[in-house]
Amino acid sequence: MLSTLPTAHAPRIARVAAPPTFAARSGAQQLRATLLASPRTIAPKWLYDARGCVLYEAITELPEYHLPRVERAILGRHQPEMLRLLPHGAELIDIGSGDGLKARRWLDAGIVCRYIGVDIAEDWLSEALRRGQARYPQVQFDGVVTDLNWGLQLPLAREGNRPRIFWYPGSSIGNFEPVAATALLAQMRALMQPGDALVLAVDGPVEPARMVRAYDDAAGVTAAFNLNVLNVVNRELGADFDPAGFRHRAVFNADASRIEMHLVATRAQSVDLGAGRTLSLTAGEHIVTEHSYKHSAERALRLLRDAGFNGVQRFDIEGEAYGVYVAGIDHAKP
Ligand SMILES: C[S@@+](CC[C@H](N)C(=O)[O-])C[C@H]1O[C@@H](n2cnc3c(N)ncnc32)[C@H](O)[C@@H]1O
Structure with a gap:
């Protein structure tokens, strides 16, 4: 049946504009606000820049995932x-x-x-x-x-x-x-x-240790994927996060039935978020980057x-x- 169809045209791409409720604040403003809020978060959509996409493809090949x-x-x-x-x-x-x-x-x-x-x-x-x-x-x-x-x-x-x-x-x-x-x-x-x-x-949900391993593999690919988001934030905000000052953590939150990916500050630090805003973190404080509900x-x-x-x-x-x-x-x- 498909062979009777005419040959397709070149791919078309349609871009959706932000609806008014979202357009009031730019993506960068939104990102800055969620970093300064409590809990501190970076929306998971920021994980997928060019390097993030390559790393995600590598994650799908991991034995633990x-x-x-x-x-x-x-x-x-x-x-x-x-x-x-x-x-x-x-x-x-x-x-x-x-x-x-x-x-x-x-x-x-x-x-x-x-x-x-x-x-x-x-x-x-x-x-x-x-x-x-x-x-x-x-x-x-x-x-x-x-x-x-x-x-x-x-x-x-x-x-x-x-x-x-x-x-x-x-x-x-x-x-x-x-x-x-x-x-x-x-x-x-x-x-x-x-x-x-x-x-x-x-x-x-499966056994917690298996779920955590799936998001914290031995080769450190998921860690690299998670830490890379700080480079994205640096580009988007003109911020100065130092990824070496953070470590990746995956935890299972049993009450919410979700894996949480965090970036944990390994030392106290001040991060310039651009637009005159500064993020102060104590050692051990974390930023939430993704929830994966099970x-x-x-x-x-x-x-x-x-x-x-x-x-x-x-x-x-x-x-x-x-x-x-x-x-x-x-x-x-x-
Ligand atoms: C976990 S990957 C899944 C990719 C593929 N469907 C698969 O199963 O292998 C998530 C995909 O959703 C896209 N994505 C993440 N957040 C998004 C958002 N807020 N709006 C649209 N796409 C988003 C990412 O760019 C990425 O391609």
């Missing part, structure tokens, strides 16, 4: 059943698409006519679209550059009223606080029509239900808490 391996095993085992649930001839919306490689599973299955990558990292997205378009010339590759914290917007209209598959792998949903995760899923649902589907991967099956199903999905199917493999959920909608509104 079991998430991609378990996800692959689940999809490998259950893909035939999933393909029966998913629309064919679809537009695949790859949320937080990164290198886009995980989407190849659906492209190779021949169910995708158009791929739309959605990511904040424009250079990474452009490269992924270029590579994808060269590999799958019969599929249309397009992209949307946006910050998902602004709410999900898709400025690229459906072509030919094709069904859409929202593909959100990697348990990236766990990087959002539960209320924001529900809101993001609800936005996806609001953009869906009957016949569309969501495929969502969600990591669950949602049990029950909690993940609740997130989906609260976002208005029903008829959800969960796919997993024995002995692992990771789940891949396929959800459709019957009605346009919850």
